[in-house]
Amino acid sequence: MQVPGEVAAQHSFLFPIGYDNSSECGYCRRSRGGQFAKRYSYYAIATSLTPAFYQKIVDRCWRRSGTLLYRPNPRHSCCPHYTLRLDSTQFKPTKDQRQAVNRFNRHIIGDTYVREAARLHPRSRAEVRRRHNVFDLVERIHEPEAQALKTPPTPDHDFTVTLEPDTFTEEKYEVFENYQRVVHREPPEKISRNGFKRFLCNSPLSRGVMVGPDGRERQLGSFHQCYRIDGKLVAVGVLDLLPDCVSAVYFLYHESIHWLNPGKLGALREIALAREAGYRWWYPGYYVHNCAKMRYKIEYKPQYVLDPEDLRWYPLDKEALARFDKAHYVCFSRDMREHEQVSHDDGIHDGTAEPPLPEAAGTCASGAGPPEEADEDDVDEYEEGEGEEGTFLLSSSMPGIPSLAEMEQVNMDGLVLRSDFSDNLIVASHLVSWDTEKISDFGTLKSRIAELVAAVGPDLIGEICIDFRRRSS
Numbered sequence: 001m002q003v004p005g006e007v008a009a010q011h012s013f014l015f016p017i018g019y020d021n022s023s024e025c026g027y028c029r030r031s032r033g034g035q036f037a038k039r040y041s042y043y044a045i046a047t048s049l050t051p052a053f054y055q056k057i058v059d060r061c062w063r064r065s066g067t068l069l070y071r072p073n074p075r076h077s078c079c080p081h082y083t084l085r086l087d088s089t090q091f092k093p094t095k096d097q098r099q100a101v102n103r104f105n106r107h108i109i110g111d112t113y114v115r116e117a118a119r120l121h122p123r124s125r126a127e128v129r130r131r132h133n134v135f136d137l138v139e140r141i142h143e144p145e146a147q148a149l150k151t152p153p154t155p156d157h158d159f160t161v162t163l164e165p166d167t168f169t170e171e172k173y174e175v176f177e178n179y180q181r182v183v184h185r186e187p188p189e190k191i192s193r194n195g196f197k198r199f200l201c202n203s204p205l206s207r208g209v210m211v212g213p214d215g216r217e218r219q220l221g222s223f224h225q226c227y228r229i230d231g232k233l234v235a236v237g238v239l240d241l242l243p244d245c246v247s248a249v250y251f252l253y254h255e256s257i258h259w260l261n262p263g264k265l266g267a268l269r270e271i272a273l274a275r276e277a278g279y280r281w282w283y284p285g286y287y288v289h290n291c292a293k294m295r296y297k298i299e300y301k302p303q304y305v306l307d308p309e310d311l312r313w314y315p316l317d318k319e320a321l322a323r324f325d326k327a328h329y330v331c332f333s334r335d336m337r338e339h340e341q342v343s344h345d346d347g348i349h350d351g352t353a354e355p356p357l358p359e360a361a362g363t364c365a366s367g368a369g370p371p372e373e374a375d376e377d378d379v380d381e382y383e384e385g386e387g388e389e390g391t392f393l394l395s396s397s398m399p400g401i402p403s404l405a406e407m408e409q410v411n412m413d414g415l416v417l418r419s420d421f422s423d424n425l426i427v428a429s430h431l432v433s434w435d436t437e438k439i440s441d442f443g444t445l446k447s448r449i450a451e452l453v454a455a456v457g458p459d460l461i462g463e464i465c466i467d468f469r470r471r472s473s
Helices: 051-058 095-109 111-120 125-133 137-142 170-183 193-201 255-260 262-277 292-299 318-326 332-345 376-383 445-456 458-463
Strands: 012-022 039-048 063-065 068-077 082-087 159-165 208-211 217-229 232-242 245-253 281-283 303-306 313-315 416-418 464-467
Touching: 012 445, 039 445, 051 232, 051 245, 051 458, 095 111, 095 137, 095 255, 095 262, 137 262, 170 193, 170 232, 170 245, 170 255, 193 245, 217 262, 232 255, 232 262, 245 255, 245 262, 255 262, 262 281, 318 332, 445 458, 445 464, 458 464
Parallel strands: 012 464, 245 281, 416 464
Antiparallel strands: 012 039, 039 068, 063 068, 082 281, 082 303, 159 217, 208 217, 217 232, 232 245, 303 313
16 A cells, blocks of 8 residues: 555654664763673664654654664663753743853943943833843843844944754854864864764754744754854854754854853753743753763753653652662652552552643653663663663663563554655555564564654654665765
């Protein structure tokens, strides 16, 4: 059966790679018995993604690096990854964050401009009082931009921020090369134009525009938010704009503005974009609790952390951070169930049967019961190869994944496929080997497809196309 073109246009195209380990951890690089700690993840290549579909899988612990999609196994990692998001409508910048914005604005505008503008364009008493008492993030973020300033007088610097397509330019690469070499101290031989393109320019997301419930237009797709001072590009924020969130991919800047706290300013501008354009949520990327360089992410509040097992959002508060301090792998839903069981056994009910969730919280995952919690000793044992059966996802310890028995009950016959052998899309049931293979036969086509469906979520089976076409290098 061939699939109509209008149906195909609604699909996201994925090439399954599989569940495998990375022998070196880029976060801790610690060694055990002469071996680098291992990190297991499920990987896929995205040849084309709708922004709506990508947001759904980001809410299921996925992220992308260029066209490579990956979902880490936090139970089987020396540095467990957790997905965070911040509610931009509830965000209140700290004193330190407000000072960073004001300091940058003063640098761009200059003291002379401030004095002359106060004389030529005086504010009313009500405006002065409001500005003194209220820090309006969106207003302050835009304050130093050239188009927002009244002239004369002339500010010390011309500052602009533009949202541009995520295409390669030499101007962007020069900032990337400087950032990787000077800030990240990467050796020059590891920095290349092809690496920059692959990592930060090759996005599988389709670009478009949607109108939100509030009537405001929202850009969709991957973009570069480009910061220029006096015409020179000094920073680039790589963003995925999705139906309900601004997802931060990477932020890079030139060493010359390091003293202006560009990373903090970039995060605040992205939060302001989420609030101003109606996306609501800001996703800062994975959080790794035992990595000191990641701690800056939790300075922005209120944030929520995605539970890897029930795929619901829980407040990232002091209690949650204390759990991260005590346990290698944290599952909020299981901790809550265990607490309820203890309370029930003691004849106590404290009314915490449901976690406090923000509006539009994630849905529960279908499937298997939670695996046993892994402590440090368990992780050591897994890394010696005793806890995993080969590298078959459906026999792994990855949380939030349907079991093999559950996947055997999923009807994948109507799954859409694409290959080199036909210009048309077909359905899985028309494959010659489809009815003779079992998903439990690790390594077969059907088992590879089942792994991807399990990692994405069986309920999204109607939105994906398995793309088996040969890929260019």
